[in-house]
Amino acid sequence: IPSCDYGPYFKIYGLRSLPLSGHVGFDTLPDQLVNKSIKQGFCFNILCIGETGSGKSTLINSLFNTSFDDSMSTHFHPNVRLKAQRYELHESNVRLKLTVVSTVGFGDQINKEDSYQPIVDYIDAQFEAYLQEELKIKRSIFNYHDTRIHVCLYIISPTGHSLKTLDLLTMKSLDSKVNIIPLIGKADSISKTELQQFKRKLISELVSSGIHIYQFPTDDEVVSQINTIMNGHLPFAVVGSTEVVKIGNKMVKARQYPWGVVQVENENHCDFVKLREMLICTNMEDLIEQTHTRHYELYRRCRLQEMGFRDTDSENKPVSLQEAYEAKRRKFYLELQRREEETRQKFVQRVKEKEAVLKEAEQRIQAKFEHLMLMHQEEKQKLEKKRKALEEEIALFNMKKANAELLQTQPMVSTPVSLKRDKDRKK
Amino acid sequence: MEAAAVPQELPPDCGVHELFGYVGIEAVLEQMKVKTMKMGFEFNIMVVGQSGLGKSTMVNTLFKSKVSRKASQPGQEERIPKTVQLQSVTHVIEEKGVKMKLTVTDTPGFGDQINNENCWDPIIKYINEQYERYLREEILITRKRKIPDSRVHGCVYFIPPTGHWLRPLDLEFMRRLSKIVNVVPVIAKADTLTLEEREEFKQRIQRDLKAHAISVYPQEDFDEDPDDRLLNDRIREKIPFAVVGADQEHQVNGKRVLGRKTKWGIIEVENPAHCEFPMLRDLLIRSHLQDLKDITHNVHYESYRVRRLNESNRPALSSNNGLPGRDEDGDESNL
Numbered sequence: 001i002p003s004c005d006y007g008p009y010f011k012i013y014g015l016r017s018l019p020l021s022g023h024v025g026f027d028t029l030p031d032q033l034v035n036k037s038i039k040q041g042f043c044f045n046i047l048c049i050g051e052t053g054s055g056k057s058t059l060i061n062s063l064f065n066t067s068f069d070d071s072m073s074t075h076f077h078p079n080v081r082l083k084a085q086r087y088e089l090h091e092s093n094v095r096l097k098l099t100v101v102s103t104v105g106f107g108d109q110i111n112k113e114d115s116y117q118p119i120v121d122y123i124d125a126q127f128e129a130y131l132q133e134e135l136k137i138k139r140s141i142f143n144y145h146d147t148r149i150h151v152c153l154y155i156i157s158p159t160g161h162s163l164k165t166l167d168l169l170t171m172k173s174l175d176s177k178v179n180i181i182p183l184i185g186k187a188d189s190i191s192k193t194e195l196q197q198f199k200r201k202l203i204s205e206l207v208s209s210g211i212h213i214y215q216f217p218t219d220d221e222v223v224s225q226i227n228t229i230m231n232g233h234l235p236f237a238v239v240g241s242t243e244v245v246k247i248g249n250k251m252v253k254a255r256q257y258p259w260g261v262v263q264v265e266n267e268n269h270c271d272f273v274k275l276r277e278m279l280i281c282t283n284m285e286d287l288i289e290q291t292h293t294r295h296y297e298l299y300r301r302c303r304l305q306e307m308g309f310r311d312t313d314s315e316n317k318p319v320s321l322q323e324a325y326e327a328k329r330r331k332f333y334l335e336l337q338r339r340e341e342e343t344r345q346k347f348v349q350r351v352k353e354k355e356a357v358l359k360e361a362e363q364r365i366q367a368k369f370e371h372l373m374l375m376h377q378e379e380k381q382k383l384e385k386k387r388k389a390l391e392e393e394i395a396l397f398n399m400k401k402a403n404a405e406l407l408q409t410q411p412m413v414s415t416p417v418s419l420k421r422d423k424d425r426k427k
Numbered sequence: 428m429e430a431a432a433v434p435q436e437l438p439p440d441c442g443v444h445e446l447f448g449y450v451g452i453e454a455v456l457e458q459m460k461v462k463t464m465k466m467g468f469e470f471n472i473m474v475v476g477q478s479g480l481g482k483s484t485m486v487n488t489l490f491k492s493k494v495s496r497k498a499s500q501p502g503q504e505e506r507i508p509k510t511v512q513l514q515s516v517t518h519v520i521e522e523k524g525v526k527m528k529l530t531v532t533d534t535p536g537f538g539d540q541i542n543n544e545n546c547w548d549p550i551i552k553y554i555n556e557q558y559e560r561y562l563r564e565e566i567l568i569t570r571k572r573k574i575p576d577s578r579v580h581g582c583v584y585f586i587p588p589t590g591h592w593l594r595p596l597d598l599e600f601m602r603r604l605s606k607i608v609n610v611v612p613v614i615a616k617a618d619t620l621t622l623e624e625r626e627e628f629k630q631r632i633q634r635d636l637k638a639h640a641i642s643v644y645p646q647e648d649f650d651e652d653p654d655d656r657l658l659n660d661r662i663r664e665k666i667p668f669a670v671v672g673a674d675q676e677h678q679v680n681g682k683r684v685l686g687r688k689t690k691w692g693i694i695e696v697e698n699p700a701h702c703e704f705p706m707l708r709d710l711l712i713r714s715h716l717q718d719l720k721d722i723t724h725n726v727h728y729e730s731y732r733v734r735r736l737n738e739s740n741r742p743a744l745s746s747n748n749g750l751p752g753r754d755e756d757g758d759e760s761n762l
Contacts, residue, residue: 033460042455
């Protein structure tokens with residue numbers, strides 16, 4: 001929903017205010033706008049940076065009065081990762097699509113050089129996704145699920161001394177990309193006087209390092225007073241707890257120690273209520289707006305300049321953007337063609353290889369076949385020989401048989417004695 | 428779960444969560460209201476119709492102030508311009524802390540010539556010029572915190588109360604314009620029609636619109652959910668509203684009312700029994716103003732942008748009144 005920022009019309013536009021002679025009815029406009037937003041729902045994305053065990057998950061659970069299931073993280077991650085979880089919260093008629101991104105393994109490594117780069121990359125990736133959607137020709141930006149980080153809760157360890165180098169480096173690399181709200185985690189380990197000193201030290205360090213933390217807006221009369229006061233309380237010293245303890249006759253969120261009970265929602269004990277008040281009840285809308293109009297615009301400007309766009313010829317701007325779109329389109333088609341060609345080449349290559357393999361197999365089979373043929377021939381010859389031999393034997397036998405038969409028929413006519421004598425003689 | 432580099436609309440991993448206690452999320456609604464009240468709103472409306480149909484009076488009645496100067500003021504020469512000229516006038520009005528920058532664009536000369544061919548061209552050109560202006564601001568590298576919005580959010584088209592059917596001019600105009608802007612047709616000077624004649628006229632107009640596939644505001648395609656549809660269906664049954672405009676007050680039953688005094692009675696503009704002006708006002712201002720702006724921004728402006736960015740190196744506004752001619756790649760334009 002496009003929003004307006006003209007401020008006092010009369011002065012800027014030199015327009016006279018027209019008096020109305022009756023009730024027109026456009027005073028319902030803010031309600032119309034709000035109704036639209038209720039239908040669409042709100043998106044809010046929190047990035048929680050803090051060392052392992054600094055109380056991130058407990059803090060988020062306490063802030064939103066619900067229990068997002070989370071298990072305790074180990075200290076032995078080789079590098080820093082980000083874990084994003086999406087939730088949908090309902091309160092009266094407001095639907096809040098909340099995304100909580102926490103660091104995993106921040107500050108655990110022996111060598112912390114690469115600690116903050118994954119965080120910067122993640123934030124940039126969300127901006128990039130939004131920018132890509134915005135640059136598309138056919139886009140649906142009003143439907144777009146905004147994943148850009150609206151606020152970064154940076155949890156500082158309650159050492160009581162000063163900021164760690166890691167803190168300084170991380171915050172410095174993030175302050176132009178996201179609204180940073182520094183917090184002192186596990187603040188029940190610091191006494192009140194130490195806390196004041198600690199806060200002052202932290203603020204002066206932040207200022208001297210040139211780190212811009214988020215300032216609650218003070219230009220609107222309704223909230224300026226409370227925001228100014230709250231700005232003076234930064235960084236908030238927070239204590240989180242999801243356990244309840246009975247105090248008096250109420251059950252309150254608290255941490256129970258042998259020496260007393262730290263009540264999370266007691267303003268004398270810690271700044272938790274202030275954080276919740278500022279983050280959710282008073283400035284959520286401003287955080288979202290600052291992210292869009294300041295941080296995102298800066299990112300967009302840098303990216304577009306990187307891509308080669310210029311505003312100098314403001315007359316020809318749309319044309320040159322069209323040229324850029326044309327160029328992009330051409331590049332895309334070229335890329336497409338290149339990919340197609342590459343795929344085709346790969347395919348041809350594969351076919352060749354397969355062919356070679358098949359040919360080889362064919363040759364092998366051919367060789368086998370020939371060998372078998374040879375063997376078969378040899379066998380056949382052998383058998384031929386044998387057959388011939390057998391035939392000869394049969395022929396011989398037949399001849400003998402014929403001779404014998406002949407001999408038998410011949411001496412039948414002569415005397416039997418002589419036959420007998422012949423027979424004896426034949427023997 | 429690793430953080431996704433390119434997130435899409437994904438359902439929540441962990442479902443809808445129950446809150447154990449009050450958090451204060453609903454305060455964001457109040458924050459939003461305060462912010463928008465501080466910044467103010469813009470609204471740009473265009474009135475189109477032949478001269479003498481009561482356009483200026485209607486606008487003045489709608490906004491209860493002298494927004495437009497009537498063409499037929501005593502002392503002014505009645506001159507019908509040779510071509511359609513567009514005149515915009517901007518005012519700031521405030522009510523209960525809500526500031527609105529209102530721009531009314533009038534179109535004297537529309538439909539007044541003997542030959543009215545293409546008399547809609549200057550209007551289409553103007554509307555596209557506003558889209559172009561917004562587009563140029565939007566694609567700058569260093570762009571303004573708030574882009575000034577001069578796009579026409581609603582175009583009220585005045586139909587002469589003939590009682591018969593829509594004329595070819597009406598059909599042509601509404602057909603062309605409903606594609607690029609929200610068109611709200613009204614029956615002008617409806618005090619010349621009796622209630623029965625009004626009803627018949629409306630039915631015929633609705634049939635005509637449907638037959639020519641002209642989708643006027645509220646368009647059926649953009650109903651978001653069943654509640655919307657129900658509400659808008661009721662409105663669609665009554666389109667076009669039969670309106671009467673008046674800027675003089677008279678005494679009726681001891682009350683001062685806006686109306687037209689005639690020999691046979693006083694036509695009360697704000698009396699729903701007399702005319703449908705209250706419905707028009709409610710639609711345009713009290714209930715659907717934000718919706719008009721949203722549809723202009725999310726639908727009409729986006730389709731203009733798609734057309735523009737698909738053009739290849741054509742000068743911004745050609746002689747085709749800002750409408751692209753045949754694209755080289757033909758299939759990419761989706762009018």
